[in-house]
Amino acid sequence: MTSNIRTKICGITTPDALQAAATAGASYVGFVFFEKSPRNIGLSDAAALAVEAPIGVAKVALVVNPTDADLDALTATVPLDVIQLHGSESPERVAQVKTRTGLPVMKAVGVADVTDLAAIDIYSEVADQLLIDAKPPKGADLPGGNGLAFDWQLLAGRKYWTKPWMLAGGLSPDNVAQAVMRTGAKQVDVSSGVESAPGVKDNDKIAAFVRAAKG
Numbered sequence: 001m002t003s004n005i006r007t008k009i010c011g012i013t014t015p016d017a018l019q020a021a022a023t024a025g026a027s028y029v030g031f032v033f034f035e036k037s038p039r040n041i042g043l044s045d046a047a048a049l050a051v052e053a054p055i056g057v058a059k060v061a062l063v064v065n066p067t068d069a070d071l072d073a074l075t076a077t078v079p080l081d082v083i084q085l086h087g088s089e090s091p092e093r094v095a096q097v098k099t100r101t102g103l104p105v106m107k108a109v110g111v112a113d114v115t116d117l118a119a120i121d122i123y124s125e126v127a128d129q130l131l132i133d134a135k136p137p138k139g140a141d142l143p144g145g146n147g148l149a150f151d152w153q154l155l156a157g158r159k160y161w162t163k164p165w166m167l168a169g170g171l172s173p174d175n176v177a178q179a180v181m182r183t184g185a186k187q188v189d190v191s192s193g194v195e196s197a198p199g200v201k202d203n204d205k206i207a208a209f210v211r212a213a214k215g
């Protein structure tokens with residue numbers, strides 16, 4: 001029997017990987033619009049992929065501290081379902097992005113220790129969903145997608161969530177079932193854990209990840 005855990009495969013750049021995610025049963029696919037990322041994709045390439053995504057697979061645009069012009073170009077070009085903010089956007093900026101794009105916003109909150117958990121309450125006030133990810137190491141080029149996990153015990157005792165949330169950070173086919181059990185997550189997100197090299201998605205790992213998450 002499978003559970004109803006929802007999965008997001010982030011950093012999709014090819015039709016092949018999109019198909020693999022959809023066939024495996026992923027609920028979301030993510031396109032990364034961040035030049036320093038090995039998963040960065042241009043607007044027109046993302047638009048071409050997004051129109052191929054089956055109904056029922058939500059298309060997420062991952063952006064980092066976007067300007068209004070960035071958001072306007074993105075939403076004018078790519079058919080999207082969710083905006084994922086993965087930078088240092090303030091709660092006020094999250095609200096502005098929601099209004100400007102007219103799309104639900106998922107805000108990433110980086111966690112390294114207990115002091116980072118206060119941001120969950122703050123962003124729950126304005127975001128539609130939260131993405132709880134590992135905080136990047138100091139000086140890292142990428143604010144996410146580093147294949148790093150955080151201490152899942154930090155979330156284990158949390159009983160009340162006022163918004164839907166997704167667990168991310170260092171997840172893989174090998175550890176996702178354990179992560180779900182330890183944190184109670186109902187949604188999980190992965191990028192580097194389903195790759196054969198940075199930015200190169202592996203179809204077998206995508207299938208194994210979705211299977212393991214659904215347990």
Ligand SMILES: O=C(O)c1ccccc1N[C@@H]1O[C@H](COP(=O)(O)O)[C@@H](O)[C@H]1O
Nearest residue numbers: 037144145146147148169170190191192
């Ligand atoms: O994936 C990226 O390249 C990326 C770049 C900039 C910000 C966030 C990024 N990825 C997000 O981080 C999580 C965790 O990644 P990983 O599984 O640990 O590699 C990923 O799911 C994306 O949402």
